[in-house]
Amino acid sequence: MGSEGRSVDVPVSGQGVRVRIVVGWIVVVALGVAGWARWWVDADLELATPTVEVLIPYGMSPRDVAVAVVDAGVQTPAWLLYAWFRLSGKAPQLKAGNYEWEAGVTPRSLLARLVRGDISVRAVTLVEGWNLWQCLQALSREEHLQHDAQGLEPSALMKKLGRPGKHPEGRFFPDTYHYTKGSSELALLRRALRAMDTQLAQAWRQRVPQLAVSTPEEALILASIIEKETGTAADRTMISSVFHNRLRRKMPLQSDPTVIYGMWKRFDGNLRKRDLQESSPWNTYTRAGLPPTPIAMPGKAALLAAVQPARSAALYFVARGDGSSQFSNDLSDHNRAVNRYQRGR
Incomplete structure (x- = not known):
């Protein structure tokens, strides 16, 4: 007899059904993970303390940066943070420096600061009319500076600043100077010394x-x-x-x-x-x-x-x-x- 007009049932094996189910679950999980990831990168991260501070030295790998951030008190798995760095494509752009994060930081904003090098900066003001002792006393009160200028005799101080034989009094320009945690007093004084050189030279050019x-x-x-x-x-x-x-x-x-x-x-x-x-x-x-x-x-x-x-x-x-x-x-x-x-x- 002919088969025209008759349908043919193709049996489906049990293995094929299982494959379809597995694939379906994979798609569902993948979509779920993708949705969760989109939510996570913009979700507020919990912090162990009101302010979390971390120092990222030069040459630290992205994986170690993620670990350092978590060790400092950002409450998220280090492997997840590192994965975010990698998947964003910006892992090679992370910059060294001293960073601070407060409530409201998200994985996206955290990464953005690390890429911009938006480091935590502090300031100290050297006041017009101060003498050298008052200047050094002000620096000694800055807890985030390396106090490598304290206790130096005037001649030793100027030698370290590259001006041997000069007296340090009046050599530093009074201004507000910004610095990062761990900066050196000598480095800051060197900037103030150069600033005074510049200001004095400019004034001298305008003499009557x-x-x-x-x-x-x-x-x-x-x-x-x-x-x-x-x-x-x-x-x-x-x-x-x-x-x-x-x-x-x-x-x-x-x-x-x-x-x-x-x-x-x-x-x-x-x-x-x-x-x-x-x-x-x-x-x-x-x-x-x-x-x-x-x-x-x-x-x-x-x-x-x-x-x-x-x-x-x-x-x-x-x-x-x-x-x-x-x-x-x-x-x-x-x-x-x-x-x-x-x-x-």
């Missing part, structure tokens, strides 16, 4: 003719005195004018801050007549000319004032008590100003 100082070194010393004498910014160039006028006439500068600097830790807050008569290289009452070194860190405004003094005949100034100064051209006027503003007469 016929100054009473003849070198950038002398300008730096004078700027440090101006910095300590200035109570109001508007007075800087006039204070500079007084000192320039005195230097031209070979008159002692008679600057109290220089005497105080020479007394160092003996100064108790009260400057006495006997202190003004004491023999010291920094006593500008007993010695004419500039002291041998700066007495503080001058800022940019003081550096410019030292080389751009106001045009005046003033030889004296006295504090008015409100931060400003009264300037006088002769001693009689100055004495009257002293009686008025210092003695209340």
Whole structure:
């Protein structure tokens, strides 16, 4: 008989059914894993502490980076984090540095910071008018710095900074400096030293003719005195004018801050007549000319004032008590100003 118009049943073996089931489950699992992975990369990671900090050194492999991050307190399997680094294609781009993560970090944002090198940065401010001791004290309080400048004699400090024979006072530019955890005090001071070199050179290029100082070194010393004498910014160039006028006439500068600097830790807050008569290289009452070194860190405004003094005949100034100064051209006027503003007469 013919077979036209009749259907033929093809038997399905048990093995084929099992294959289809397995394949189906594989697809379901794969889709589930893919969905979970998409959720995981943007899910907040739990942290062992409110802030997790980790240092990634140069040359660390992506696998070791994942382990270091987890060991620091990011609550996720290290193998999973490493797999994310690899699957993202960005594992070779991870950068060394000190990182901090807080609540809300996700695997995606964590990886993005490691790729950008968005490291944890801290800051320390060196204040205008500080002396070397105050500068080093500020650095010593920065717990994340290597304190390799502490305890060094001035000559040893400058030798390590590549300036043997120079005195360190006034050599560091007052500014805010950023650094990463584990940075060296010496490295930060080296940056401040170069910054002062730059600022002093720029100021010296802007000097006016016929100054009473003849070198950038002398300008730096004078700027440090101006910095300590200035109570109001508007007075800087006039204070500079007084000192320039005195230097031209070979008159002692008679600057109290220089005497105080020479007394160092003996100064108790009260400057006495006997202190003004004491023999010291920094006593500008007993010695004419500039002291041998700066007495503080001058800022940019003081550096410019030292080389751009106001045009005046003033030889004296006295504090008015409100931060400003009264300037006088002769001693009689100055004495009257002293009686008025210092003695209340």
